[in-house]
Structures are given as structure tokens and as C-alpha cells.
Amino acid sequence: MAPSQIHDAPIPPAPNKQSESRFASLPIPPVDEPFTLNAEFLSDTYPQKVNLGIGVYRTESGDPWPLPVVEEAETQLHRSKNVARHEYLTIQGDGKFLNLARDLVFGFDSGIEPNGTHQQNGDHNKDKENKDRIVSIQTISGTGANRLGAEFLARSLHPRNVWIPEPTWANHLTIWDLVGVERKPYPYFDPATKAFNYDSTVQTLKTQAQKGDVVILHACAHNPTGADPSKEQWTKLASIFQQKGLIPFFDLAYQGFASGSLDEDAFAIRHFMNCTPRIEFCVAQSFSKNFGLYGQRAGALHLVTNPAESESSLPQIALANLSHLVRGEYSMAPRGGSEIVRTVLSSPDLRKKWGEDLKNMSGRIKAMRQALYDELLKLGTPGKWEHILAQIGMFSYTGLTEPQVLAIRQRHHVYMLKSGRISMSGLNPKNVSYVARAIDDVVRTVTLARKQ
The missing domain is CATH 3.90.1150.10 (Aspartate Aminotransferase, domain 1)
Structure with missing residues (x-):
């Protein structure tokens, strides 16, 4: 047969059977x-x-x-007519926003209280030392911070297990399942007392958790139970983390929204930050609830490190690794919500109004x-x-x-x-x-x- 006839020959029909999709064996994920x-x-x-x-x-x-203070910030941003308002952020995110977000969590003396006054911590050297330990990167709200932190820890530290409170926000389970770390529950809630089950939590972590395991902690206003440890219990839990060499991972979704006090709602994180010997840990910070920015997806991940004197470049290396993950995942975070938060937190007047909005909601x-x-x-x-x-x-x-x-x-x-x-x-x-x-x-x- 001539070459042209070969090309022109009709293709024989496929066997008479229903074709199977390559995706036919996909599992059905659980509904939200x-x-x-x-x-x-x-x-x-x-x-x-x-x-x-x-x-x-x-x-x-x-x-x-919509929070009145957010509407006011939006008006200010609109009137400023910043020609760069739709430009890309850096991979790390908005630096000023990140510094303000970090100071809000950890209570550094550069922060401004809800009444508009500057917080006077009094120990500037310690603040500077602690700030140098923290690596911050902007995320797609708290979910993005949890996901990025889980991916980073799974890749860099290879923890055997992640201990997740039972019950918890359902997305914790999904996130850690996706990064391939074995999930284990700890008995957070006592159905009999309808309160935090301190004794069972301590018993589980002391006897079953291994050095290097990650433990998910709700910093305040535990979702879904609303049951939180007392300050005394937080202090004792920190000692257990030190003794066992565990890695805390705080989920902070409700600072200021839970009690109306930014300081009260950040107590656990600040206590862990100031522990001796030092503890390395993560904080996933969300502005969805306390700013009402549910759809704007404004958040940050803060990694608290403990570099030795010979490891002064460690925070920068950690940031480079986090940025590498962000670049491959979504390039950089959206800027709309973070600009609103930055505008409010950097203004004493708007900060005071935000404090009033928090008290209104809580x-x-x-x-x-x-x-x-x-x-x-x-x-x-x-x-x-x-x-x-x-x-x-x-x-x-x-x-x-x-x-x-x-x-x-x-x-x-x-x-x-x-x-x-x-x-x-x-x-x-x-x-x-x-x-x-x-x-x-x-x-x-x-x-x-x-x-x-």
C-alpha cells in the first residue's frame, strides 16, 4: 500500500464498550x-x-x-488613590502589616493598645531579642497559615505524629492529612463537665507523645467547644512541652473577639514565648473574625525559632524555605485585607475604634x-x-x-x-x-x- 493510502486509511472503531475515565477511582471526600x-x-x-x-x-x-472601623479604613484607602494598590506584594507579604500583626500577637512594646495609648513593656532589650527569634510571612488567612506551617514542619522536621484536640476545627484534620503526618487525638473535652479535660490531656501527652511531635493548640475560644485552659493550666502545659520536647502549633483565630481583650486572648502564646528553656513553635494568625474580613483572607504565620549564637542566619534561612513553599503554592498573599488591617493597626485613632468594635462583638x-x-x-x-x-x-x-x-x-x-x-x-x-x-x-x- 502506498504511503498516502496508509495515512488516508480509516481508523478502525474501538471495541464496543463504555470507556473508563482515568479519574473513575477517585475517592469521595467527606462533606464539609x-x-x-x-x-x-x-x-x-x-x-x-x-x-x-x-x-x-x-x-x-x-x-x-462590616466593622465601622473597617469601613473607615476602606474609605481612607480609597481616597489615597495609591496607584500601586493593585500591584503584587512580595512573596513574604506586606512588611509593615507583618510587623504590626506580630506585635499584636506577642505584645511587644511597639504595639498600641485599643485605647490608643502605646504599650509600655519596659524591657526593650528582651523585646528586641524575641523579635529576632520570629519569622513572619503573610498567608491566605488562618487556613493558609495552618496549611503553610504544617507543610513546612512536615518537610523540615519530619514529625512522627501531630496531636490534634478531640474535638477540633475539622480543617486541622484535613490539613495534616494532606501533608502526610500521622494524626493522633488527645482528649481535649470532657463531656461530663463540658469543660477542658486537663487531666486526660496531660496524661496523654506525657505518656504517648514523643520528642519532636507537633501538638495543635487553640490559643483562645476553642473551636468547637468554647472551653479553654485556665492560665494556671497553660503554664503547666508549657512545662510539659519543655520536658517532652514537643512542638506547639497555636491556632489564633479570635484574638480580641473572644474576651474583648487582646492581652487576655494572647496569654498562652506570650507565656510560651517567654519560657526558659525556650520553646520553638508556630502561630497561625487570622483576621477573619476580629476584623470581620471573612472573604478578604488576611492572615500570617509566625515561626518562633531558638537559634544559637553561631546560627544567627537561621531565621533568614527559615524565611527562605517558607517563601519557597509560598512561591510554589500561590506566589504571594492577597493585599486588600492586609492593607485594611495595616491601616487600622498603625493608627492610634482607628486602633481605639477597633477596640470598641471588639467589645461590641464580644x-x-x-x-x-x-x-x-x-x-x-x-x-x-x-x-x-x-x-x-x-x-x-x-x-x-x-x-x-x-x-x-x-x-x-x-x-x-x-x-x-x-x-x-x-x-x-x-x-x-x-x-x-x-x-x-x-x-x-x-x-x-x-x-x-x-x-x-
Whole structure:
């Protein structure tokens, strides 16, 4: 056959069978419950429906609340007409933003308190020494900081295990699964007391954790339980980390939002920073909650190192490695949210207004805790409910079981996670009584069924 005839010959048909995609064996990942629950809530047409699932701040009318100080900062940025406002950041990020973010976490004397005054630490030499230990890099909010920190530790230190509180923010599990470090739970929450399980946590870390293991810690307002260690317990935990050679990884998503105090909410991190012998650790910092910048994705990762005198270049080498990971992942962080945070934190006037916004948000959360507790007591709802007041921050672990949660959703259209976690900001003066009656109804039904 001539060469031209070979090329012109028809291609014989493939065997008569359905082709298989190369992706046919993909596993089905677990669904993200909060977002799935939110979609179910939005499709519900019941007029009295209540959303206690999504972890975002809401006003008393149930609406989003752009912080007034953020709106003012946005106006200032718009009026400045900076021609470079859409340019790339460096791979490390906005240097001024990073310094302000670092000082906010660690309480250095260059910080400004919410009342607009400069913090006087008094030990400038120690501050300078501590600052030199810290490597900071801008991230895509707290999730990006957790992911970058996990990737960096997995590649550089090769920890055998990462100890994750049970329960925890679900994304901790996903992030550490993706970097290939074996995940192990430690019993953070005591269902009987509905509080932090200090004894079991200590026992687990002392007897099972190995030198070089990473331990995830919620710096304040533990998600999902709202149960935090006391200052005394934090101090004792730091000693255990020193003795065992463990690597703390703090997730700081609620500084100032939890208690209304920047200092109170950063106590654990600052204590670990000033421990002797020194502890090396990570802090994933988010500005989603305390600035209301959920969609702007402003955050930072801070790596606290302990270089010897002969290792003065260690922080720069660590930054180079982090930057290398960022470059291959997303090149650099977005600048819109970080510019807002930088504008607020660098202005005494705006800083003071931000402090007022924080007190507004944290104060409303506390008021809703009190209101729900009062309503349950007024109804005589079976069980003890003091934990609602003892817990802190956006979330509360109610103690409701999964069947009770599903019953409340079906009967009363009140949406919460299957674990019984509720977002306190979803409560308001118009619905808190309704929610309390819904809880009372289901709890009484279970209590009566047990007695029969």
C-alpha cells in the first residue's frame, strides 16, 4: 500500500464498550458539615428557622456586620488613590502589616493598645531579642497559615505524629492529612463537665507523645467547644512541652473577639514565648473574625525559632524555605485585607475604634450566652447549663446528642452541627426564647422516654 493510502486509511472503531475515565477511582471526600448545613438552612422556607451552624458574626437582626472601623479604613484607602494598590506584594507579604500583626500577637512594646495609648513593656532589650527569634510571612488567612506551617514542619522536621484536640476545627484534620503526618487525638473535652479535660490531656501527652511531635493548640475560644485552659493550666502545659520536647502549633483565630481583650486572648502564646528553656513553635494568625474580613483572607504565620549564637542566619534561612513553599503554592498573599488591617493597626485613632468594635462583638456574644442560659433555667430544662456561661467565644458545645440535634432541626427548624455545637452569634433577642424552647422540648422528650 502506498504511503498516502496508509495515512488516508480509516481508523478502525474501538471495541464496543463504555470507556473508563482515568479519574473513575477517585475517592469521595467527606462533606464539609458547616457549609452543607448552611445550604440546607437557606433552602428551608420555614419562617422561624434559626441558623446556629455557620461560624460568622451576625448582628441582633441576623445580618452581617462590616466593622465601622473597617469601613473607615476602606474609605481612607480609597481616597489615597495609591496607584500601586493593585500591584503584587512580595512573596513574604506586606512588611509593615507583618510587623504590626506580630506585635499584636506577642505584645511587644511597639504595639498600641485599643485605647490608643502605646504599650509600655519596659524591657526593650528582651523585646528586641524575641523579635529576632520570629519569622513572619503573610498567608491566605488562618487556613493558609495552618496549611503553610504544617507543610513546612512536615518537610523540615519530619514529625512522627501531630496531636490534634478531640474535638477540633475539622480543617486541622484535613490539613495534616494532606501533608502526610500521622494524626493522633488527645482528649481535649470532657463531656461530663463540658469543660477542658486537663487531666486526660496531660496524661496523654506525657505518656504517648514523643520528642519532636507537633501538638495543635487553640490559643483562645476553642473551636468547637468554647472551653479553654485556665492560665494556671497553660503554664503547666508549657512545662510539659519543655520536658517532652514537643512542638506547639497555636491556632489564633479570635484574638480580641473572644474576651474583648487582646492581652487576655494572647496569654498562652506570650507565656510560651517567654519560657526558659525556650520553646520553638508556630502561630497561625487570622483576621477573619476580629476584623470581620471573612472573604478578604488576611492572615500570617509566625515561626518562633531558638537559634544559637553561631546560627544567627537561621531565621533568614527559615524565611527562605517558607517563601519557597509560598512561591510554589500561590506566589504571594492577597493585599486588600492586609492593607485594611495595616491601616487600622498603625493608627492610634482607628486602633481605639477597633477596640470598641471588639467589645461590641464580644459583648453581644456574652449577652446571648446569658440570655440562653436564663431562658433554659426559666423553662426548667432538665440538666445543667452552667457550661454555656463558662465557655467563651463564638461557639458553645451544648451537650446535645446527635439524635437530639436532628430532632431539633426536624421539629423546630433550628440548625446546628451534629456535635451539638452552636454559633452564639446566631442567637438574638428575637429568637433566643424560641431556641431555648426547642432545646427544652427535645431534652424533655428524651428524659421522659428514659423514665418510662
